[in-house]
Amino acid sequence: MIPIAEEQQLDAALASHPAVLVLYGGRTCGVCQAIKPQLEAMLAGEFTEMAACYVDCQGEGSAICAQQRVFSLPVVQLWFEGQPFDEFVRVFSIGEVRRAIQRPYAALFDQA
Structure with a gap:
């Protein structure tokens, strides 16, 4: 995962x-x-074209977490074409994240 410590890094x-x-x-x-x-x-x-970023809210990424309104952990956000698509907060499964990614990922990368 790409470590993110500043808002500009996340935007990039x-x-x-x-x-x-x-x-x-x-x-x-x-x-x-x-x-x-x-x-x-x-x-x-399964999703080799998807980039992964990690923000340490208890360390150098605390300002980003506040700006993104992340006040409990963990939080997973999914972004497609620069737009927020889905968010999972505190209680969720990897399966739920997988299912949320499948359709937009397949449409974006032309996979069946």
Whole structure:
């Protein structure tokens, strides 16, 4: 995952990739640290064109988290063509994230 520490980095990632998953987490958030490798594996195996970014809300990314109105962890945001598509907060499964990605990803990258 691309580490994001400043709003400009997030804006650049959203502008330069047609599909982006952003994980807002924290170093001391056990759930965040557990789902991070699962999300990375899912993207690497199924959604290879989707970029992944990580914002550490308990560290250098705290200002971004406030600007994005992220006040509880973990949060996963899905962006397609620079627009917010879906958001998952606190209680969700990797399967839910997968299902939310499938249709817009297939349409964007012409996959069946």
